[in-house]
Amino acid sequence: PPPGRGQAGPAAGQRRPEPENDWDGPQPEETHPFFTGADTPVPARGRRDEDDDRYDESDDAYDDHGGDGDRRGDGKKKGRSGRACLVVAVVLLGVVGGVSYVGYNFYQDRFGPPPDFSGSGTGAVQIVVPEGASGAEIAALLVKGGVVKSQGAFVEAQKDNPKGDTIQAGVYTLGTGMSGQNAVTKMLDPKSQDVLIVAPGWRNGQVYAAIDKRLGVKDGTTKAVAKSQLKTLGLPDWAQNNGKIKDPLEGFLLPGNYGVAKGTKPEAALKQMVTRADDAYTKADLVGEAEKRGLRDPWQLLTVASLVQAEGKTHDDFRKMSEVVYNRLKPTNTETNQLLQFDSTFNYLKGQSKIDLTEAEVNGNHDPYNTYTVKGLPPGPIGNPGPDALAAAVNPTSDGWMYFVATDGADKTEFAKTNAEFEKLKDKFNDNKGLGG
Template sequence: MTEYGRGQGSEPWYPEDPSHGDVGWGGQQGHPGQSPQTGQQQYPRGGPQYGAGPLEPQSGHPQEYVQQQHAGQGYDQWTGQQPAPGHSDGYGQQYQGGWEAAQPGQIPYGTDPTAPYAGHPEAYGAEPPDYYGTPEAYPPPRPPAHRTAAPAPPDESAGDREDWDPARPDREAPAAPRHADAPDDYDYEDEEPPGRSGGREDRRGGRSGKEGKRKRRNGCACLLVTAVFVGGIGAVGYFGYQFYQDRYGAPEDFAGAGTDENVSVDIPKGAIGSLIGQKLKEAGVIKSVDAFTQAQNRHPQGKSIQDGAYILRKQMSAASAVELMLDPKSRNNLIIAEGRRNIWVYEQIDKRLDLPEGTTKDVALTEWKSLGLPEWATNGAASRKDPLEGFLYPSSYPVAEGAEPAEVLKKMISRAKSQYAAHDLDGKARELGLKGPLELITVASLVQAEGRTHDDFKKMAAVVYNRLKPDNTVTNQKIEFDSTYNYLRNQSKLDISIKEIRNLDHPYNTYFYKGLPPGPIGNPGEDALSAALEPDDGGWMFFVSVDGKTTTFTDNLTDHNKLVEEFNAGRTKGD
């Protein structure tokens, strides 16, 4: 399409355009390639195409140009202006209007279309008709730079309606014409007339619809990019902060001394800081293990936290938890020392629970089957003085007001089972010539009752195993421990009459019966159990404590009798 709105074909691009056919000054048109004023060769805008002569069809004007000039309305095709009436063309003639004798698209017969005044009788003085002076006439055509396409009626019958006004600003004009040499994606809405600057505005004074939509799209795109950019920065900042906190930041921790809710935490023996912290976190005491280990390392006595049961508060700061665990008040629980008998444990539970004396003992003797003993401990339980003896493991246990005796006993038995399960009691018992794990626990209770130190425990275990040997003719396979007699009597005497101890018929009296007693005589600790599992390899048969502090072991009766005389002599002087 050319810049004057006409295509390369013979038809105008919009036949209803009121400016259709405006190709010259009042219909007068010179030679297609010649200026009417000067007679010089003149080319259309853009110049002649390469290789075309001034009168050839490709010289800048379409071949049907001569026909189109007859439909003109006195409009200058080249300048975009309409000659005023009476204007001279340079030949002394005035132009007054169009060709009244010619029909659109036709040339009068015998008329030279290139003649300056051919077919224009008004050029010789006749008054031309005024095509724009009546109310029904179209308005005068505008220059090409200011033309707008005529609005189309809304439907086929709209042209006959009196209320349809083509000049109404709310009528949308048809799409702009397409240039013949324009690319397919050329945007005519953005095309501006020569000489204008700034954005295009529509007839209502606002931006064109397409430009507005494009700007809205650009705005949304900018907003989306900004949101993505800000979100990316936020994500990087968040993960960066988490990375910093994990590597260099302080661990999570509660503040203060905790709530009013108490909780009991059982710390196993040998537990280090991280395991202690894990137990406290599971119980809801602290918020993180790292916070506890740091607080424990900062405290001068932090490494001295012992195993046992602690009564703490929930949601404590790690530093507060360390302080409370180092305070003896936090261990104001029932602490079972190594070697304690069950009868003493029952009494302590009754006191702490404010129960009548003997309540816990009755529960133990009547409900022992439901308290969680290992299966190997139930065999022959009826023949034992107390089925639970040896299974209330030495440790610290919370015995808070309102607790039930059975629940407290279950915790103690559960602790014993877990400790005993850490050893191969059954295999070790067969290796040592015992009948099963229960006898091994019984040996450990004897060692715990008679020994004084860790070194004593291994030699004391050797004494037990040597006296149980079938070839023992010195004691005839009798253990002969005073501790067994004291157990059945529920006493702790050192001076026991030989006559009394040897004549009492009772299964726990090792002076009267051969072999081990029916069951443990107390609750052994870990050291005594280890000694029972790995006894000394000496041939120790006898032992005596001369000074009451150390124990001397011998492997023959002669040496033992000398030590007994020394012991008796010391007691006589002391009396």
Template structure:
């Protein structure tokens, strides 16, 4: 049997203990083993903690039963709590002291679920200030921690120190804040000891911050120099050492500047780009090979590149034959005469000709690359290989012809293939004296090739084709020569087009071949023997133009 007022293993309560109370009923405490007033016996702790099945509602307990001390009849302690505190009663004001702990319940457990004493409602543990949590016997109480006057909780020996320098973990403190007060955390296992960092940590942190600031300052300076500072540059027109720089077609200012920097001409790419932006002619640098001096200022290098004197490009004029081009390449590359020509004849299929050209180059064609060394400006300098130079020229021609759509146009013009179209353009280029003549010249060719043409019966009769086969550029050719030479390129002897182009046509000649005039022209004569070409539609008109030619040349 457990003594009244004692939990298992606890010490007896002392009468002077402020929590001793009035004894529950009228201030009298039952003697050990004696039931209190009301006749209800004491429960043993081992008994099941449940309410009596015959318990009456609170309202029926008032009649003929002793009223609990400190409560007026019908007084509800829960209602008192919600109404703002203790309520007046017959004996004065409620003292706020809790009544005696119910029989057999554990003082530490306010939810023991024991039935109230006879004639008494269940004590409301939430109705008094000291009852949350419910009071414990002296033997089970722990001394309350002294709160911090500043924060209300004990910060421990590290008070006033920042968590970083004191070894604390701010993340742990933040996480613990959501789990209750610091005193509660100590109640569940005591305060977690803090680690303390020595002064070395401060020195390390300071060193890291100092290094970081220094690094930021350095890179900030570099960024400023790169974006806003003056780009490194040489001064003057350079030294006597020469440098050769190749600039490709369509190269940007940055690419040109990089090529110059790599060759030692300028000190930095940014310096050249800046100089190019300041010069109104800066964007007019052409593709080619330039001979410059080393260690030039960017402005001086740019000015020299804009001058034709510095450019070592090989410029192929419109209408030039391949024989002339081969000789110029040999000269530029300082090779033996005939080197480039021999490579062209031997490796012509490896130099990038369009497939439609390869398929239609017959055995009678004198030079498979004729008509495909496109008139333009090419960088050619010592150290390059002839085949590389030829590939650039052929590639340029193939690109231009593809843009013009020569395959589709050849069919529209009743030609056998695009290779014949290039041949027509080469004839226009060779026979026309001015660009204004080209479309008329193209019409003459197409009209003479028409089946059933009884004026010329399929003969072109062009001096340019005969001069090509002879490797010459004569104006006057004897009738005997023309009639006796059986070469397929002799259009006085053979009808139709020659086996292939007789030169390299330019853009204007190509467009004229694609879009001839439609005026009915069949004849033409260079009446001044040089630059003036006149056209005729009939043989009679042609004879008058021929007389005009003889008169002007003394023939």
């Protein structure tokens, strides 16, 4: 470009020396105030000269060749700069303050304690916790019921409590406006649990009566519902129903704790139990295990489990009791000739629980459930087995056990492999009975 005004160009016939690169040649003097440290001049609003790149000096402005040197020392200029610095400082303080406020709120949202009530609760509200509910799901139910203020309040309190993860399914009576800590403590207190407990080995008749009592309905209501709505309760395909089976639902009211609150319909309570039983039996693979044990179907395996539950007294008894059942079912059994001879099956058909049966009463009865007179398994389960009995039914011992006697008449069961050993156990039982044991 042509040289600017006030700058000399090269002499005629001479060429300006070319720099070896972009940075070796002479560099123009830096005049920008950012680098020189000078105050930034503010051009006056003047008339633009059409023929020059300058403002009209009559307007007391400076041109692009340099500012008015007298103005650099002007006190007004310094005052203006001071005021500008003050404004910048105030703006910066405002920005810093705003950032701090936002940061504090962000910290509270991310890391601060969750919203929580401080009281122990008032009134009474029932909360139904379903099977398998997580802490967050329980917390959501509590928030919906007005028990706690936020899910986080309950979840954090549950984590802080060493037993917090032991809260089980069921119906809980709690208050509204409880702190998360108080809610967790209350739910861990058995007194707050409004649940129906089905014990291992309970017969269906006991379960029906317990449901009637819990719901406050007429005796026999749940039993009638079980009979009339059997097909809608969710039984698996392998469940059976024929004229010999006394209750097709026997064995499917799985032991455990159930949330059966006031106002629940009997069919809802029954469906809850059947669904849980079906899940448990599917996980245990009753279909495959029945085949391994040489049984006809999982229905028979469930029946074996119910016998083990009814006859066994302790956890250690169950596997031995299971072996006794399988050994007596064998075609090669010449000890009892495939007769199980279990008191529990006779008691089931009679709706009783006697331990000392007479030969006359058992030998004179030929009901399919009387295993003293009918070979093989009874037509169906005689109760609802718990998990230990079910596990024993699929994994019996293999020691050759064929007999057993509750020698103390109550809690102690002893086992034998031969008839001679069995007779000694019978004598021991009779001796204890004579002593009132």
